[in-house]
Amino acid sequence: MNSLWHYDFVHHALLAGAITAVVAGTIGPFVTLRNMSFAVHGLAEVGFTGAAGAIVLGFSPEAGLLGACFLAAAAFGALGVRLRERDVAIGSVLAFAIGLGVLFLSLYTRYATEAFTILFGSVLAVSRDDVIRSAAVGGAALAALAVIARPLRFASIDPEVAEARGVPVRHLSTIFLLVLALAVSITIQVVGVLLILTLVITPAGAAQRLTLHPGRIILYSVLIALGATLGGIVCAVYTSLPPSFFVSALSLGAYLGARWLSPIQRRDGRAEALRPDVVRTERNGGRGA
Amino acid sequence: MTADGTPPIAADGATLAFEDRALWDRLTLEVRRGEFLAVLGPNGAGKTSLLRVLLGLQPLSSGAIRVWGAPPRRGNRRLGYIAQYRAIDPDLPIRGWDMVGFGLDGHRFGIGPRTREDTAQIAAALDLVGARRYAGAPVGRLSGGEQQRLRVAQALVGGPTLLLCDEPLQSLDLHYQRLVVEQISDWNRRRGATVVFVTHDINPVLPVVDRVLLLALGRWAVGPVNEVLTAETLSRLYGAPVEVLRHHGRLVILGADLGAHEHLDERAAPLP
Numbered sequence: 001m002n003s004l005w006h007y008d009f010v011h012h013a014l015l016a017g018a019i020t021a022v023v024a025g026t027i028g029p030f031v032t033l034r035n036m037s038f039a040v041h042g043l044a045e046v047g048f049t050g051a052a053g054a055i056v057l058g059f060s061p062e063a064g065l066l067g068a069c070f071l072a073a074a075a076f077g078a079l080g081v082r083l084r085e086r087d088v089a090i091g092s093v094l095a096f097a098i099g100l101g102v103l104f105l106s107l108y109t110r111y112a113t114e115a116f117t118i119l120f121g122s123v124l125a126v127s128r129d130d131v132i133r134s135a136a137v138g139g140a141a142l143a144a145l146a147v148i149a150r151p152l153r154f155a156s157i158d159p160e161v162a163e164a165r166g167v168p169v170r171h172l173s174t175i176f177l178l179v180l181a182l183a184v185s186i187t188i189q190v191v192g193v194l195l196i197l198t199l200v201i202t203p204a205g206a207a208q209r210l211t212l213h214p215g216r217i218i219l220y221s222v223l224i225a226l227g228a229t230l231g232g233i234v235c236a237v238y239t240s241l242p243p244s245f246f247v248s249a250l251s252l253g254a255y256l257g258a259r260w261l262s263p264i265q266r267r268d269g270r271a272e273a274l275r276p277d278v279v280r281t282e283r284n285g286g287r288g289a
Numbered sequence: 290m291t292a293d294g295t296p297p298i299a300a301d302g303a304t305l306a307f308e309d310r311a312l313w314d315r316l317t318l319e320v321r322r323g324e325f326l327a328v329l330g331p332n333g334a335g336k337t338s339l340l341r342v343l344l345g346l347q348p349l350s351s352g353a354i355r356v357w358g359a360p361p362r363r364g365n366r367r368l369g370y371i372a373q374y375r376a377i378d379p380d381l382p383i384r385g386w387d388m389v390g391f392g393l394d395g396h397r398f399g400i401g402p403r404t405r406e407d408t409a410q411i412a413a414a415l416d417l418v419g420a421r422r423y424a425g426a427p428v429g430r431l432s433g434g435e436q437q438r439l440r441v442a443q444a445l446v447g448g449p450t451l452l453l454c455d456e457p458l459q460s461l462d463l464h465y466q467r468l469v470v471e472q473i474s475d476w477n478r479r480r481g482a483t484v485v486f487v488t489h490d491i492n493p494v495l496p497v498v499d500r501v502l503l504l505a506l507g508r509w510a511v512g513p514v515n516e517v518l519t520a521e522t523l524s525r526l527y528g529a530p531v532e533v534l535r536h537h538g539r540l541v542i543l544g545a546d547l548g549a550h551e552h553l554d555e556r557a558a559p560l561p
Contacts, residue, residue: 029382033381033382146399146400147398147399147400148398149400150394150395150397150398150399150400151395151396151397151398153387153391153395154391154395154396157381157383157387157388157391158372158388158391160346160372161370161372161391161392161443162391162395162396163346163363164344164345164346164363164364164368164370164372165363165364165370165391165392165395165396166363166364166365166396167364167395167396208380208382212382212383212384212425212427213384214382214387217382
């Protein structure tokens with residue numbers, strides 16, 4: 001069994017998994033802050049259609065996935081679409097996108113395998129090139145996010161005041177959608193379209209239960225995403241069961257654990273706030289978890 | 290940058306209309322430096338819109354408004370803005386620290402830790418409103434009064450010389466109303482900052498107000514309290530008989546809707 005660790009595919013899986021976990025874990029807190037889980041799912045569904053379309057047309061599915069996610073994000077941004085769960089029109093269009101993807105794949109002979117791969121992830125099948133592409137796309141997403149992070153948080157919480165203070169609220173919203181598209185496209189390769197939230201939402205949700213400090217929320221979210229992804233891949237290698245199952249199971253486990261341990265669960269959090277050293281800890285990087 | 294004589298706000302024939310209905314028509318007004326101006330009027334009279342115009346968020350239909358001698362623009366660091374009260378999700382992972390911090394550097398792009406000076410400035414703003422004690426708790430779980438004090442700190446942290454307040458007393462009980470008025474009028478008197486204070490009840494600010502701007506049904510009137518809030522002026526503005534009673538130093542206006550009791554009070558503000 002140990003000999004498995006010498007295989008390239010395992011190294012590639014771990015590398016791609018780690019890159020994805022860092023990117024998804026970093027972007028997650030912004031997604032939850034902005035209530036955008038529906039948008040993440042929507043982008044992933046359009047990505048499925050793009051990948052399927054690319055296969056039919058003879059392009060690489062990865063390129064189709066990335067291209068479709070990016071175009072969808074640009075369209076959502078340009079139309080100023082509010083991606084909320086209530087929105088029947090958006091939901092219907094997205095469902096149709098999946099239907100279209102199924103049609104594309106049915107035109108292709110290896111239909112079942114490809115569909116399964118895109119929908120449920122294929123981290124054990126990533127190549128060296130996939131890893132390099134993940135690193136490039138993920139790096140671009142993180143760099144862009146670093147630039148906009150602070151005004152984006154402000155705009156997410158209080159758009160009116162942020163706008164008055166000169167924050168370009170509308171543009172930030174579009175830029176964030178594009179960054180999200182990059183993150184979604186590389187995350188799909190690890191956990192698939194249908195399990196996308198397990199890396200984009202769940203670790204962030206868990207992290208928010210453990211701390212309120214903005215930097216630490218991101219740090220914990222990344223660590224949880226890393227633990228779930230790498231742990232999931234290791235379990236999959238040992239058991240030959242699908243990695244996506246283990247990743248989502250570990251991620252959910254972390255979330256439930258965080259809820260259980262949560263110091264913020266206390267009714268109003270004032271017990272911590274009463275500590276007189278709030279200022280000093282703030283300067284040193286934050287209030288304790 | 291600005292000569293001493295430049296008024297913080299100068300409106301010249303400013304009109305704001307939505308679909309041919311004028312909220313206020315040819316508003317002409319000069320707010321003096323260090324003045325405390327209360328803006329009163331029924332709901333939908335365009336009080337919030339006036340603030341939005343001053344902030345550069347809303348263009349005028351016609352006429353002109355100048356803020357410190359220049360057309361209104363977003364991101365003017367000399368302006369502080371307290372937006373209307375809005376309920377905050379109790380699960381939102383945002384602390385008082387973050388909220389007040391946004392007022393100082395929320396508009397800045399890029400990452401990097403805060404400087405000591407910035408951190409000290411945030412702490413000072415929190416102290417000013419007495420919010421330091423609960424600045425580490427999630428804002429959504431604080432009482433309305435505690436949240437409102439954080440909004441005041443957020444508006445003051447950048448050291449504004451013109452403070453725009455949109456119903457800052459809404460959803461506060463008397464104790465917190467007094468506290469917030471005290472903090473704002475303190476900023477007004479001690480720092481010489483100009484204050485535009487939108488409210489539906491004149492009484493909490495009666496002792497500190499210099500002039501009142503009354504907006505109603507497309508018409509407006511401006512002047513000292515005892516000139517504007519009179520039966521005569523109000524009746525003219527509303528086109529219906531209005532009575533003004535003085536009772537133990539409070540003004541009671543009968544027959545005119547000043548927008549009171551509309552949003553009272555989804556959220557009680559218990560004492561800390």
